[in-house]
Amino acid sequence: xxxxxxxxxxxxxxxxxxxxxxxxxxxxxxxxxxxxxxxxxxxxxxxxxxxxxxxxxxxxxxxxxxxxxxxxxxxxxxxxxxxxxxxxxxxxxxxxxxxxxxxxxxxxxxxxxxxxxxxxxxxxxxxxxxxxxxxxxxxxxxxxxxxxxxxxxxxxxxxxxxxxxxxxxxxxxxxxxxxxxxxxxxxxxxxxxxxxxxxxxxxxxxxxxxxxxxxxxxxxxxxxxxxxxxxxxxxxxxxxxxxxxxxxxxxxxxxxxxxxxxxxxxxxxxxxxxxxxxxxxxxxxxxxxxxxxxxxxxxxxxxxxxxxxxxxxxxxxxxxxxxxxxxxxxxxxxxxxxxxxxxxxxxxxxxxxxxxxxxxxxxxxxxxxxxxxxxxxxxxxxxxxxxxxxxxxxxxxxxxxxxxxxxxxxxxxxxxxxx
Numbered sequence: 530x531x532x533x534x535x536x537x538x539x540x541x542x543x544x545x546x547x548x549x550x551x552x553x554x555x556x557x558x559x560x561x562x563x564x565x566x567x568x569x570x571x572x573x574x575x576x577x578x579x580x581x582x583x584x585x586x587x588x589x590x591x592x593x594x595x596x597x598x599x600x601x602x603x604x605x606x607x608x609x610x611x612x613x614x615x616x617x618x619x620x621x622x623x624x625x626x627x628x629x630x631x632x633x634x635x636x637x638x639x640x641x642x643x644x645x646x647x648x649x650x651x652x653x654x655x656x657x658x659x660x661x662x663x664x665x666x667x668x669x670x671x672x673x674x675x676x677x678x679x680x681x682x683x684x685x686x687x688x689x690x691x692x693x694x695x696x697x698x699x700x701x702x703x704x705x706x707x708x709x710x711x712x713x714x715x716x717x718x719x720x721x722x723x724x725x726x727x728x729x730x731x732x733x734x735x736x737x738x739x740x741x742x743x744x745x746x747x748x749x750x751x752x753x754x755x756x757x758x759x760x761x762x763x764x765x766x767x768x769x770x771x772x773x774x775x776x777x778x779x780x781x782x783x784x785x786x787x788x789x790x791x792x793x794x795x796x797x798x799x800x801x802x803x804x805x806x807x808x809x810x811x812x813x814x815x816x817x818x819x820x821x822x823x824x825x826x827x828x829x830x831x832x833x834x835x836x837x838x839x840x841x842x843x844x845x846x847x848x849x850x851x852x853x854x855x856x857x858x859x860x861x862x863x864x865x866x867x868x869x870x871x872x873x874x875x876x877x878x879x880x881x882x883x884x885x886x887x888x889x890x891x892x893x894x895x896x897x898x899x900x901x902x903x904x905x906x907x908x909x910x911x912x913x914x915x916x917x918x919x920x921x922x923x924x925x926x927x928x929x930x931x932x933x934x935x936x937x938x939x940x941x942x943x944x945x946x947x948x
Contacts, residue, residue, distance in 0.1 A: 533694040540641025560626030564793050578835050590916035596880055596901040603907030611673045613760025618848035625848030630876025631856025634947045637885050638939055641932030648926050649936040654894055655818050660690035663921050666899035667717035683709035689918050692769040694743055702785035703737035715741040720800040729790040731815050747823030747850040748799040819892045840872040847877045847899055865892040882924025890940045
């Protein structure tokens with residue numbers, strides 16, 4: 530069989546399409562003429578001289594060069610069903626991928642001849658000062674990834690003085706996590722279909738020492754987690770040994786947050802009936818700061834600001850809530866235009882210091898990460914989480930130096946360009 534030149538084949542295919550009546554009047558033919566294909570003999574630029582070698586995984590957190598080095602180690606260590614739950618988005622995982630691709634639509638505009646020999650990454654969020662704007666996002670079931678669990682994550686967060694938000698679905702209590710963290714945390718709330726359960730959760734959070742409740746509002750319907758379901762089929766363990774799936778209530782009774790709650794008639798850990806009136810009812814219950822997690826449209830951000838919500842988190846649940854196809858970094862600018870003095874945080878897809886600095890330049894007060902620290906947890910436990918957070922802090926510091934910002938207050942919207 531004669532060898533086929535890929536460049537020639539592609540050029541002929543484009544010419545064939547250009548001649549088709551389906552594309553009459555379009556610019557496809559012009560595109561083929563104006564965008565000559567590269568010489569097939571040329572190597573791609575930049576050439577990948579040092580590809581990742583997934584046959585030789587890192588054996589120690591110190592060996593990691595970036596946060597991505599931890600994911601294949603976690604994949605090796607963690608059962609398929611647990612890994613699949615962590616890794617999955619919904620449907621075709623379009624939004625999950627969009628969160629990463631969205632950062633490519635924004636470029637940094639560095640400023641030069643600025644003294645960045647010292648970099649101050651400290652920030653203040655809802656009256657509390659933290660040495661880093663990188664936040665621990667709420668993710669559930671940490672002990673399913675490593676015995677260190679949420680307490681190990683909290684101790685790693687203490688090292689870099691990160692704000693930590695604890696999931697309703699945590700496998701460790703609020704009080705124990707606060708003890709490990711060494712300072713108060715925020716708690717995330719899944720409201721459930723019963724307001725009485727949501728009330729129980731909020732009062733328990735306050736009693737145990739949380740200083741804010743982050744109400745998740747982007748899980749108001751079902752979701753099709755195909756990746757998780759397909760990987761679950763590869764798991765040969767008997768899940769009933771660890772999970773009581775006889776009813777939803779039974780599956781939640783081992784979660785510390787549900788201790789003492791009346792779980793009769795519990796149909797969902799989320800609520801499809803939430804409204805702004807529902808949020809008001811929650812606010813009337815507690816003195817905790819009220820944060821709304823899952824805002825993606827300026828209209829909702831405007832209502833939040835006007836009704837006195839203490840902060841919002843721009844989030845699409847890491848691509849796990851709905852298949853909108855839009856990244857959170859693309860949603861951020863419109864929300865900041867109407868947020869006023871209300872602090873705006875953001876999560877979903879942040880993996881690099883340059884990702885984080887773009888959001889901070891736009892005006893976000895903090896950036897929360899989820900999957901990266903879970904990779905570290907599943908790979909090496911607490912030391913893995915600590916190393917992931919250290920890498921992100923180091924990368925953020927370098928990014929701030931490279932664009933000419935010795936402190937967070939020097940990060941300006943003019944340093945980011947939409948392309």
